[in-house]
Amino acid sequence: MNANDGPDAIVVLAGRPERKAYGLELWKAGRAPAVVLSVARFEWRAFPSLGLPDDGGLAALVAQTPPRLRHFLVTLDARGAHAEWMPRGRLGTWSDVDFSDCRIFAAPSSFFSSGLMPITLRFLS
DSSP states (O other): OOGGGOOSEEEEOSSOHHHHHHHHHHHHTTSSSOEEEEEOTTGGGGGGGGOOSOOTTHHHHHHHSOGGGOOEEEEEETTEEEEEEOOOBTTBGGGGOOGGGEEEOSOHHHHTOOSSOOEEEEEOO
8 A cells, every 4th residue: 555545534623614625625526535524512503504415414413412522523425424423532623533543644744734734544454
């Protein structure tokens, strides 16, 4: 396996709204077969503005989750959308991704950037 194989997923951490739009743009362009969107406590309110046909059950999860525990992951791939609750770790949204079993294909400067560059991952089997 090498970087030319491309990522298994585009992971967009919670934060700036334009991150999600850019991650979705890359996914729709075929840069990866899946995109994982981290949705923080209040970000769910803007999720419909992304123009997706389905929220994967995000609205239902929000309705049953107390505000202080609202942190979700929404995965979009060829099968559709799927939302799940994500426990917040001590690193906040940086806890979304367990990097122990994946290889990061992004320059270190972009990984730590708060700019638009989503993290692209190749999961090792």
